[in-house]
Amino acid sequence: MHPVFDLHCDTIYELQQLGTGTLAENSGQVLLAWMDKAGQVTACFAMFVDSEQGNCWRSAQRLHERFLIELEQNQDRIVQVRTADEIRGSSLHGAILSCEELQILEGELSRIGTLASWGVRLATLTWNHENDYGFPHHLAGGLKRLGFSAVEELEHHNILVDVSHLNDEGFNDVASISRKPFVASHSNCRSVTNHSRNLSDRMIRTIADKGGVVGLNFCPSFLSEDWMRSSIEAMVRHAVHLKQVGGSAVTALGTDYDGITGELEIPHYDALSLLWQALEKSGFTSSELQAMWFENALRVFS
16 A cells, blocks of 8 residues: 545535534545544545635634544544644644635735644635636636735745646746745646636746646546546546656546546545556556655655
């Protein structure tokens, strides 16, 4: 078994929304039992808000509270980690707090300091709606004034800027001002599947040149034209292309578990070994796979 680093799951939001279930017992895609079978897993648990529903900051506070409750109830199996050293030094599963949709701040950039105090290490600038900072993948327009300031403030607090869900113009703006590596935590390759949520070859190369990573997303509609099925074959196509375009150091995992639906050929972490085997057959070396599974993501958190 190989250590796993997953750059994005929506599990805390899902548990909060359903009002039932815990990390130890739920009917979703991320469960401590599956993590145990996979080996040692470090996952980024996203605080996601839908900005159109309002009360974004209060929703974020509730998600943070739920995150802490889950860790307290399962403290013998999973622990919050903030740094590469903490990840390496723990024998338990690692939980990194992240933020999906920066409208969580409701325009108050000073709250980035609060996010940092909670241990947030990764934040997407947008989700699927226009917000105070920029525009999502399916709309036009670059970063807004507050978006430029947010990038600087996130980097100041050592929170990785995440360009998944951001549109092309916003991506270009992030690339032009970022002083540190940035990531696409859960995005695939547009040249393989032409979806606006996926990255162009130029974007992949830019992330690689900046020292960032791209997390392979298991969502069916980002992997292929079959919007109902997430196949290992399609994952291999994207991973191979990602490596060819950006080099092996840009490859990572960003499952999007508990944020995706459909028939998943890898429905839980314990089935990741099937993807490993398929990628080996496609030409990935063992060291390249270890980097994709864990080391590349760990690097950007260092």
